[in-house]
Amino acid sequence: MQRTAVCTCGQLSVTVAGDPAFHGLCSCLECQKLTGSAFSYSGYWPKEAVRRIAGESKSWRRGSDSGRWLDQHFCPTCSCAVFGYAEFAPDMINVSIGNFTDPGFPPPTYAVWNEHRHPWVALPDACTSRPWRSGTEEGGDDQG
Numbered sequence: 001m002q003r004t005a006v007c008t009c010g011q012l013s014v015t016v017a018g019d020p021a022f023h024g025l026c027s028c029l030e031c032q033k034l035t036g037s038a039f040s041y042s043g044y045w046p047k048e049a050v051r052r053i054a055g056e057s058k059s060w061r062r063g064s065d066s067g068r069w070l071d072q073h074f075c076p077t078c079s080c081a082v083f084g085y086a087e088f089a090p091d092m093i094n095v096s097i098g099n100f101t102d103p104g105f106p107p108p109t110y111a112v113w114n115e116h117r118h119p120w121v122a123l124p125d126a127c128t129s130r131p132w133r134s135g136t137e138e139g140g141d142d143q144g
């Protein structure tokens with residue numbers, strides 16, 4: 001199965017194969033600014049899962065509440081942040097779930113930076129706080 005995430009003007013897209021290794025919500029304040037919304041919603045795929053990146057993108061390296069960087073790639077025309085690369089997951093690509101325009105996408109499996117989560121945002125039962133390093137308290141909170 002392949003999915004294509006497309007920016008709002010349509011010129012930038014990324015196609016990935018299979019389901020994400022993990023995907024969920026981040027309520028960190030940087031993500032709130034990035035999206036203009038209450039949280040970001042994105043997933044991580046292994047870089048080998050990328051089938052195609054089409055169109056022009058610009059990128060910038062932003063910080064995160066945990067201090068690690070994330071290279072955010074966005075469309076220079078419509079500014080939509082379609083994908084990125086995170087310091088904590090060097091072999092993976094991060095893709096914004098909303099850009100798949102698929103309300104049937106599986107529900108999120110994690111939620112991080114819950115201390116900054118708007119209190120009206122309810123989470124599915126399946127959401128954990130640190131899905132990618134179960135059993136440790138280290139890291140991960142800087143996902144985009």
Ligand SMILES: [Zn+2]
Nearest residue numbers: 007009075078
């Ligand atoms: Zn665009």
Ligand SMILES: [Zn+2]
Nearest residue numbers: 026028031143
């Ligand atoms: Zn965040």
